[in-house]
Amino acid sequence: MNRSIMFCAALLLIPAAAANAETAADNYRTYCVQCHGLKGDGKGINVADMSTQPRDHTDAKEMSARTDQELFKVIKEGGQSINKSVLMPPWSSILTDEEIQDLVKHLHKLCKC
Numbered sequence: 360m361n362r363s364i365m366f367c368a369a370l371l372l373i374p375a376a377a378a379n380a381e382t383a384a385d386n387y388r389t390y391c392v393q394c395h396g397l398k399g400d401g402k403g404i405n406v407a408d409m410s411t412q413p414r415d416h417t418d419a420k421e422m423s424a425r426t427d428q429e430l431f432k433v434i435k436e437g438g439q440s441i442n443k444s445v446l447m448p449p450w451s452s453i454l455t456d457e458e459i460q461d462l463v464k465h466l467h468k469l470c471k472c
């Protein structure tokens with residue numbers, strides 16, 4: 360058995376819940392950090408050029424002002440869907456509803472709220 364097959368086999372053994380949290384963290388790193396920052400603090404590499412600054416996802420006060428439904432909606436349909444900036448893109452064509460729900464949980468971890 361070569362190493363990559365063994366690696367895949369090992370991944371299959373991870374319980375579903377752990378895998379979801381891991382996927383959410385991965386998705387965040389892949390799709391969100393360029394604007395929201397590696398730590399989720401809103402200081403991604405894109406921000407210098409942006410007229411509206413990305414939300415600081417570690418800001419418990421701002422983040423707890425939103426319901427989970429609103430967070431889900433803004434990730435799925437983009438900033439405009441909740442009267443926010445178009446600079447927050449919609450992710451419905453890339454992420455499944457389940458992945459978006461897991462990202463909402465991931466946001467709660469980032470803000471500890």
Ligand code: HEC
Binds near residue numbers: 392411444
């Ligand atoms: C191209 C840059 C960019 C990317 C990539 C991006 N965002 Fe955003 N995001 C923004 C901006 C800008 C805002 C602030 C919008 C505003 O305040 O009007 C925002 C706001 C938000 C908000 C908060 C809305 C609020 O104010 O309550 C959430 C939640 C969010 N983004 C989640 C995500 C997630 C999850 C991802 C990755 C799947 C992501 N964003 C990727 C730019 C981006």
